[in-house]
Amino acid sequence: MRCPRILxxxxxxxxxxxxxxxxxxxxxxxxxxxxxxxxxLQALIDGVQFGVIIAITAVGLSxxxxxxxxxNFAHGEFVTIGATFAFFLNASPAGPGWHLIPAAAxxxxxxxxxxxxxxxxxxxxxxxxxxxxINLFIVTIGLSLLLRHxxxxxxxxxxxxxxxxxxxxxxxxxxxxxxxxxxxxxxxSILVLLGVAALLQRTRIGTAVRAVSVNRDLAEASGIDVxxxxxxVWMFGGALAALGxxxxxxxxxxxxxxxxxxxxxxxAGIILGGLGSAYGAMxxxxxxxxxxxxxxxxxxxxxxxxxxxxxxxxxLLVRPQGILxxxxxxx
Amino acid sequence: xxxxxxxxxxAADDIVAGYLAGIDVLRGCSVQVEPGELVGVIGPNGAGKSxxxxxxxxxxxxxxxxxxxxxxxxxxxxxxxxxRRGVGYVPQLENVFxxxxxxxxxxxxxxxxxxxxxxxxxxxxxxxxxxxARRRQKAGSMSGGERxxxxxxxxxxxxxxxxxxxxxxxGLSPVHQDLVxxxxxEINGAGVAVLMVEQNARRCLQICDxxxxxxQGRNAYSGTGAHLLRDEKVIxxxxxxxxxxx
Ligand SMILES: Nc1ncnc2c1ncn2[C@@H]1O[C@H](COP(=O)(O)OP(=O)(O)OP(=O)(O)O)[C@@H](O)[C@H]1O
Ligand SMILES: [Mg+2]
Numbered sequence: 221m222r223c224p225r226i227l228x229x230x231x232x233x234x235x236x237x238x239x240x241x242x243x244x245x246x247x248x249x250x251x252x253x254x255x256x257x258x259x260x261l262q263a264l265i266d267g268v269q270f271g272v273i274i275a276i277t278a279v280g281l282s283x284x285x286x287x288x289x290x291x292n293f294a295h296g297e298f299v300t301i302g303a304t305f306a307f308f309l310n311a312s313p314a315g316p317g318w319h320l321i322p323a324a325a326x327x328x329x330x331x332x333x334x335x336x337x338x339x340x341x342x343x344x345x346x347x348x349x350x351x352x353x354i355n356l357f358i359v360t361i362g363l364s365l366l367l368r369h370x371x372x373x374x375x376x377x378x379x380x381x382x383x384x385x386x387x388x389x390x391x392x393x394x395x396x397x398x399x400x401x402x403x404x405x406x407x408x409s410i411l412v413l414l415g416v417a418a419l420l421q422r423t424r425i426g427t428a429v430r431a432v433s434v435n436r437d438l439a440e441a442s443g444i445d446v447x448x449x450x451x452x453v454w455m456f457g458g459a460l461a462a463l464g465x466x467x468x469x470x471x472x473x474x475x476x477x478x479x480x481x482x483x484x485x486x487x488a489g490i491i492l493g494g495l496g497s498a499y500g501a502m503x504x505x506x507x508x509x510x511x512x513x514x515x516x517x518x519x520x521x522x523x524x525x526x527x528x529x530x531x532x533x534x535x536l537l538v539r540p541q542g543i544l545x546x547x548x549x550x551x
Numbered sequence: 552x553x554x555x556x557x558x559x560x561x562a563a564d565d566i567v568a569g570y571l572a573g574i575d576v577l578r579g580c581s582v583q584v585e586p587g588e589l590v591g592v593i594g595p596n597g598a599g600k601s602x603x604x605x606x607x608x609x610x611x612x613x614x615x616x617x618x619x620x621x622x623x624x625x626x627x628x629x630x631x632x633x634x635r636r637g638v639g640y641v642p643q644l645e646n647v648f649x650x651x652x653x654x655x656x657x658x659x660x661x662x663x664x665x666x667x668x669x670x671x672x673x674x675x676x677x678x679x680x681x682x683x684a685r686r687r688q689k690a691g692s693m694s695g696g697e698r699x700x701x702x703x704x705x706x707x708x709x710x711x712x713x714x715x716x717x718x719x720x721x722g723l724s725p726v727h728q729d730l731v732x733x734x735x736x737e738i739n740g741a742g743v744a745v746l747m748v749e750q751n752a753r754r755c756l757q758i759c760d761x762x763x764x765x766x767q768g769r770n771a772y773s774g775t776g777a778h779l780l781r782d783e784k785v786i787x788x789x790x791x792x793x794x795x796x797x
Contacts, residue, residue, distance in 0.1 A: 348612075435645055440631050440634075441630060441640040442631075442660060442705075443634040443662050443663040443709065444662060445631045446631070
């Protein structure tokens with residue numbers, strides 16, 4: 221990937237700023253009475269669950285970077301808006317009181333439309349004027365702030381849950397337990413990620429996305445409408461972020477800044493996996509999620525994001541291109 | 552498609568274009584390619600040769616001037632639309648997808664008409680036998696010369712009427728340069744008009760019908776290849792002393 225050298229330091233700075241924010245209340249309560257093996261397994265399950273949700277939100281962030289080299293600081297807000305939009309339709313006293321499933325579907329659609337709107341309305345005109353990447357990066361920070369505070373005004377600061385699937389009994393699986401809700405979310409997330417991979421690997425639009433990520437001019441020269449591909453990537457990324465937001469709101473809680481807090485982990489995931497690669501985003505996010513949860517076996521929950529970042533740094537020292545960086549690049 | 556068969560394949564007039572706001576790299580540059588012609592563009596490093604090709608192809612926005620393909624005004628159209636109109640382009644650098652195999656690269660070349668793949672791949676195997684033998688090899692693991700062949704084959708998959716080549720011989724050994732130029736003539740002989748940028752100015756002018764010398768974003772000289780090769784000023788400024796000794 222050719223990207224201006226300045227981008228990575230800028231990103232690192234962003235990560236530092238982000239990590240100053242306190243960690244979201246992640247982590248299931250681990251029953252103290254069980255043996256270490258059981259607790260480890262439980263943390264692993266929680267980690268996979270957390271990781272696949274991060275992965276769903278991070279794919280769009282990674283694809284946007286891959287295709288237009290933009291670091292979208294506002295990507296977390298897509299997550300928040302997805303969750304709060306679904307909350308409005310589902311559980312807000314002012315809303316229509318839909319069941320969560322249609323509300324989630326509407327939120328995903330809304331995420332796609334939002335992605336389309338920012339590409340057509342903002343990024344595309346700015347790109348057409350030749351705005352530099354650093355300037356665009358600053359604009360994404362501004363957009364993030366703006367969107368976050370719009371959510372704050374509309375939604376408020378009170379954490380909330382969806383009307384359905386809120387409190388559930390865990391299914392006892394011997395040493396570990398998982399609620400039907402969490403199990404469903406995890407399985408659905410894995411299914412979605414497999415779907416994304418199949419889409420990228422087997423469809424024409426997927427081929428086009430990969431081609432644009434590798435070499436934009438050569439993609440154009442192959443007859444691919446790059447602007448259209450970029451639009452699709454934004455819609456796709458927006459939809460996935462919204463879905464991830466609903467999932468996160470389901471297994472954890474909905475807050476006005478949930479996406480912003482997740483952003484740190486998404487960045488960690490996509491850098492860890494290899495910038496710009498969708499598969500890298502998946503693998504990296506999974507690692508980040510697992511490390512964050514497993515670390516709570518030994519260390520305070522408040523530090524779990526810090527451990528995820530530490531792993532990021534260690535991996536980058538050994539493998540600067542990330543786990544899958546450069547290897548998977550195709551056209 | 553309002554194609555006029557008698558109009559020049561390509562007529563670019565007074566092109567002004569650049570990358571950064573306020574800085575024009577091309578400052579009123581014109582090229583024309585007649586049907587079946589092989590036209591060369593030479594000039595010093597940084598003259599704007601690659602920029603000219605990108606502007607003509609639609610990868611770079613044209614700030615003023617017009618680009619016509621077979622009489623049709625295509626100024627401001629993006630490159631993928633030019634591909635549909637019969638233009639093939641081989642970039643100077645990174646002209647193949649390195650992680651893809653030869654076969655997959657050729658498939659990318661005919662992304663718009665996948666049904667024609669088999670027929671076109673067979674034609675390319677004939678033109679470039681070296682590729683046929685290496686179907687499953689990753690493009691990134693091929694030698695510079697083979698890669699250049701693949702890049703040309705990729706661009707020819709759509710049966711273009713005009714092929715834009717940006718320094719096809721760059722970085723190749725003399726033997727491989729000869730092979731590339733031979734292929735270019737063969738492609739041109741089959742009726743494809745070619746606009747070729749070259750740093751190997753002498754060789755380029757030797758095989759071209761006509762040539763343009765570009766300098767600082769403007770046309771400096773133009774004429775038939777043979778004429779430019781004999782022009783004292785062109786020799787002095789662009790072909791170097793070696794040319795004179797010969
Ligand atoms: N992507 C870019 N952004 C900004 N400026 C560029 C870019 N590409 C080229 N330039 C500038 O435009 C001018 C012309 O470059 P161009 O690549 O067209 O030259 P060239 O004639 O093809 O040279 P060469 O023989 O080295 O390939 C140079 O001054 C170069 O620095
Ligand atoms: Mg050049």
